[in-house]
Amino acid sequence: MTIETVHVDLGDRAYDVRIGRGLLYRAGTEIAALFGRRRVAILTDENVAALHLASLQQSLAATGIEASALVLPAGEATKCWAELGHAVEWLISQRIERKDLVVALGGGVIGDLAGFAAAILRRGVRFVQIPTSLLAQVDSSVGGKTGINSPQGKNLIGSFHQPGLVLADIDVLGTLEPRDFRAGYGEVAKYGLLGDENFFDWLEKAGPQLASDPMALQRAVRHSVEMKAGIVQRDETEQGERALLNLGHTFGHVLESVTGYSDRLLHGEGVAIGCTLAFDLSARMGLCSQEAPSRVAAHFAAMGLPSRISDIAGEIPDNETLIAMMGQDKKVQDGKLRFILARGIGDAFVTDAVDRDRLHEVLAASRL
Ligand SMILES: NC(=O)c1ccc[n+]([C@@H]2O[C@H](COP(=O)([O-])OP(=O)(O)OC[C@H]3O[C@@H](n4cnc5c(N)ncnc54)[C@H](O)[C@@H]3O)[C@@H](O)[C@H]2O)c1
Numbered sequence: 001m002t003i004e005t006v007h008v009d010l011g012d013r014a015y016d017v018r019i020g021r022g023l024l025y026r027a028g029t030e031i032a033a034l035f036g037r038r039r040v041a042i043l044t045d046e047n048v049a050a051l052h053l054a055s056l057q058q059s060l061a062a063t064g065i066e067a068s069a070l071v072l073p074a075g076e077a078t079k080c081w082a083e084l085g086h087a088v089e090w091l092i093s094q095r096i097e098r099k100d101l102v103v104a105l106g107g108g109v110i111g112d113l114a115g116f117a118a119a120i121l122r123r124g125v126r127f128v129q130i131p132t133s134l135l136a137q138v139d140s141s142v143g144g145k146t147g148i149n150s151p152q153g154k155n156l157i158g159s160f161h162q163p164g165l166v167l168a169d170i171d172v173l174g175t176l177e178p179r180d181f182r183a184g185y186g187e188v189a190k191y192g193l194l195g196d197e198n199f200f201d202w203l204e205k206a207g208p209q210l211a212s213d214p215m216a217l218q219r220a221v222r223h224s225v226e227m228k229a230g231i232v233q234r235d236e237t238e239q240g241e242r243a244l245l246n247l248g249h250t251f252g253h254v255l256e257s258v259t260g261y262s263d264r265l266l267h268g269e270g271v272a273i274g275c276t277l278a279f280d281l282s283a284r285m286g287l288c289s290q291e292a293p294s295r296v297a298a299h300f301a302a303m304g305l306p307s308r309i310s311d312i313a314g315e316i317p318d319n320e321t322l323i324a325m326m327g328q329d330k331k332v333q334d335g336k337l338r339f340i341l342a343r344g345i346g347d348a349f350v351t352d353a354v355d356r357d358r359l360h361e362v363l364a365a366s367r368l
């Protein structure tokens, strides 16, 4: 299987996303070819470090690149002020200069935190994404959204800072825990739901085999990255079309916040529930057929993903509280909630014309 390249054309911030097998072992060569032998500071988490850090370090050393590494705790709670401060102070202590490289080796948590650390260190240091989770390969490593969470809302602190290179090695996905693989799949399905019904049709057949079929997996990663790159190229800072990538997230982010950014609900699981709720809301508002939300929920169930609020263990605050918390969403304009709704599978759009009664109905039905 070949290594494929998706180019993200952002003018002087353009970069390549390289996708294929064995890329971790080629990281030193790929990085040296593009940036020369600059010093590298790797940020990673404890799970990824145990499995993949040595391979990256060997690859860099073999190319004559000097690298040091900081290992952070694994999990969503790491996207916080304390760990950001820890990472930035460590990078300063390593005397990382603007033209050196911060390398994010990990899932979306590490990518978001490392990218934000690189954005604010010395007002901007170059960085490379080496995404190791399915979610990070198909979504978070591309597009330059970086940041951390606030107890008041998800990703409320951050900046746009594009990577200079993304290396997505399909082989490293083989060590993911099944639950983390499934959660990442939530974002894969999102692409079909927001803009490509043919892709969703294919996923309905190929999805259950993805984890054991590297060719199908690479196709899913490449297609997702192509879709994201296209949207980001047209709307880098989310003035319009990019908000489509937020399908399911108005619901999902609030559910992540109220579950304390914990293992009770992973980001991709929140996206799966949120996408189902967005389709249910669309159907109740007469925008799409009643079959569409059933098809979405059935596919997530077939993939072992949750699709209802009642699938989350433990207490969830009442609907008034959830809707009040949606007021912190970054898509809010002039105090008005904006949602991504759909006319059908693969046909999403952004709107502030949301029927509050139907919103209550959707949330209530999802708890049954
Ligand atoms: N910036 C963006 O555009 C964007 C897009 C989507 C999601 N996100 C963010 O990404 C985060 C979720 O990312 P995630 O699902 O990757 O979570 P994560 O980074 O917590 O990774 C999930 C788990 O998998 C482990 N892991 C990662 N790679 C592994 C591997 N190869 N083998 C074994 N274990 C591995 C991690 O240690 C962790 O325990 C959320 O914070 C979300 O907000 C950002």
Ligand SMILES: O=C(O)C(=O)C[C@@H](O)[C@H](O)[C@H](O)COP(=O)(O)O
Pocket: 139, 143, 145, 154, 155, 187, 238, 242, 243, 245, 246, 249, 330
């Ligand atoms: O890249 C984007 O744009 C996205 O919205 C991708 C989402 O999957 C991702 O979770 C993103 O971090 C959410 O953005 P936010 O601005 O709502 O925090």
Ligand SMILES: [Zn+2]
Pocket: 139, 187, 249, 267, 271
């Ligand atoms: Zn997401």
